[in-house]
Amino acid sequence: MSIFEIMGPAMIGPSSSHTAGAARIGRMARLLFADKIDRAVVKLHGSFADTAVGHGTDRAIIGGLLGFLPDDERLRGSFELADKQGMEFSLEEVKLREVHPNTAKIELYNKENNKKLEIVASSIGGGRIKVTEINGSPVELTGRMPTLWILHHDRPGEVGIITSILGSYKINIAFMQVYRNRKGDIGSCIIEMDHKPNEYVIKHLENSEDIIQVRYLPRI
Amino acid sequence: MEYATIEELVSLAEAAETSISEIVLQVEVEEEEITEAEIKKSMLANLKVMKDAVAYGRQNNIQTGGGLVGDEALKLGQYLTVAAEAEKDNIYNKIITFALATAEVNAGMGKIVAGPTAGASGIVPAVILAIGEENNLNDQSMSEALFTAAGLGYVVSKKATLAGAAGGCQAECGVGAAMAAGAAVELRGGTPRMAAAAFAMALKNMLGLVCDPVAGLVEVPCVKRNAFAAAHAYTASTMALAGIRSVIPADEVIMAMTEIGDQMPTCLKETSRGGLAVTPTALKIKEELRD
Numbered sequence: 001m002s003i004f005e006i007m008g009p010a011m012i013g014p015s016s017s018h019t020a021g022a023a024r025i026g027r028m029a030r031l032l033f034a035d036k037i038d039r040a041v042v043k044l045h046g047s048f049a050d051t052a053v054g055h056g057t058d059r060a061i062i063g064g065l066l067g068f069l070p071d072d073e074r075l076r077g078s079f080e081l082a083d084k085q086g087m088e089f090s091l092e093e094v095k096l097r098e099v100h101p102n103t104a105k106i107e108l109y110n111k112e113n114n115k116k117l118e119i120v121a122s123s124i125g126g127g128r129i130k131v132t133e134i135n136g137s138p139v140e141l142t143g144r145m146p147t148l149w150i151l152h153h154d155r156p157g158e159v160g161i162i163t164s165i166l167g168s169y170k171i172n173i174a175f176m177q178v179y180r181n182r183k184g185d186i187g188s189c190i191i192e193m194d195h196k197p198n199e200y201v202i203k204h205l206e207n208s209e210d211i212i213q214v215r216y217l218p219r220i
Numbered sequence: 221m222e223y224a225t226i227e228e229l230v231s232l233a234e235a236a237e238t239s240i241s242e243i244v245l246q247v248e249v250e251e252e253e254i255t256e257a258e259i260k261k262s263m264l265a266n267l268k269v270m271k272d273a274v275a276y277g278r279q280n281n282i283q284t285g286g287g288l289v290g291d292e293a294l295k296l297g298q299y300l301t302v303a304a305e306a307e308k309d310n311i312y313n314k315i316i317t318f319a320l321a322t323a324e325v326n327a328g329m330g331k332i333v334a335g336p337t338a339g340a341s342g343i344v345p346a347v348i349l350a351i352g353e354e355n356n357l358n359d360q361s362m363s364e365a366l367f368t369a370a371g372l373g374y375v376v377s378k379k380a381t382l383a384g385a386a387g388g389c390q391a392e393c394g395v396g397a398a399m400a401a402g403a404a405v406e407l408r409g410g411t412p413r414m415a416a417a418a419f420a421m422a423l424k425n426m427l428g429l430v431c432d433p434v435a436g437l438v439e440v441p442c443v444k445r446n447a448f449a450a451a452h453a454y455t456a457s458t459m460a461l462a463g464i465r466s467v468i469p470a471d472e473v474i475m476a477m478t479e480i481g482d483q484m485p486t487c488l489k490e491t492s493r494g495g496l497a498v499t500p501t502a503l504k505i506k507e508e509l510r511d
Binding site: 001002003004005006007008009010011012013014015016019020047050051053054055056059071073075076125126127 | 244248251252262263265266269284285286325326327328329330331332333334335336337338339341344366367369370371373374377378382383385435436437438439509510
């Protein structure tokens with residue numbers, strides 16, 4: 001652990017969990033969506049819902065959706081900036097089951113490509129976050145390491161192909177999760193790595209047969 | 221080189237005949253594999269954020285999320301312009317003004333350095349910047365003091381907690397005061413052992429402090445508590461410089477803090493279900509804010 005985790009981070013107040021963490025959740029949703037966000041529906045649960053306005057949790061999440069980091073002073077004026085950039089958004093309260101008290105459910109829409117993404121993420125303390133659900137599937141995504149989110153056809157050997165490609169570029173896998181909704185359907189894997197993959201790695205994966213989508217998520 | 225206790229940190233500094241800040245810097249270089257120059261640059265950037273927050277908070281009436289605080293530093297500054305000469309120059313007044321300014325900026329979605337946490341972010345900068353300003357110290361010296369504060373806080377984070385939800389406010393403002401006290405000793409020319417004594421004394425006196433924020437916001441009692449804790453840190457540093465020692469060593473005080481935090485009921489650990497948060501006035505404020 002670095003001493004800058006004690007004397008830092010520089011951030012927009014007032015709360016590392018309710019403001020900095022909230023901004024990171026928004027930014028993570030944006031990175032996962034990787035498309036223009038026409039409309040965002042943000043649902044706040046628990047303590048996030050109870051003290052959203054006072055902690056700027058609502059503004060921080062919208063700011064994160066606009067791509068702002070936790071120390072960006074534009075977080076404060078994110079509602080106005082979202083209007084300017086043509087990102088529609090709505091905020092509401094929700095009661096989710098068995099989740100951390102600081103949790104948000106975010107739906108993102110893009111009309112042109114008819115795209116939708118839904119995530120559930122929690123701010124788990126000190127500004128750290130955890131995405132616990134993507135499009136209804138349980139995941140565990142923290143953004144503390146360079147991460148790849150890959151969707152692929154659920155075929156035998158597919159995970160092996162992915163890991164060999166990474167291995168051939170000398171990228172070490174720290175943690176990996178695989179899941180799918182239905183046998184033979186679309187599989188999904190989340191790979192946390194010790195190193196940042198360059199564009200060639202990502203191209204290689206994208207060009208691989210049976211891989212549908214490759215999303216690179218930098219450390220946040 | 222590594223340290224897991226305050227005693228180890230002091231011993232390393234004594235053995236190398238150097239300061240705590242230098243040891244903290246060197247360990248960071250080894251651990252994170254980043255150059256000394258880069259680390260120093262990052263800390264100077266933190267110092268800049270701290271200075272800006274103080275400057276803004278002193279001069280502005282800040283709009284905060286709950287609207288329960290926002291003009292404290294401004295009021296204090298105005299009062300001090302008309303106060304008696306001796307009071308104007310009082311370092312304590314400077315310290316509490318700076319602490320209020322930073323804590324208000326934090327409450328108003330301004331930029332601060334979370335150290336040890338956002339809620340307790342006013343204490344360390346107040347003490348270091350006020351001593352720096354009083355003594356015309358350069359950024360380099362003040363930045364070094366931030367390494368000392370960080371190293372002391374680092375030990376606490378390894379052994380205990382820095383979260384109000386886990387340890388109450390003693391773990392946030394208490395630790396912030398202890399970190400600031402140690403850093404103040406170094407800035408004022410004291411030895412590493414004196415810094416450890418100041419750390420211990422400051423933390424001892426804030427043991428048992430609960431976290432009971434009104435309406436769950438980082439406003440009441442947090443903002444003013446930062447000012448009290450900062451003045452408290454300076455007091456501890458003066459006692460340590462005079463050669464006053466802490467009977468209970470710093471590392472044992474940290475242990476006591478952990479134990480007290482474990483024994484503290486959940487309603488007093490950042491849940492806003494006890495203490496000040498459930499007073500009639502607080503409940504009324506909470507209702508009003510929800511509407």
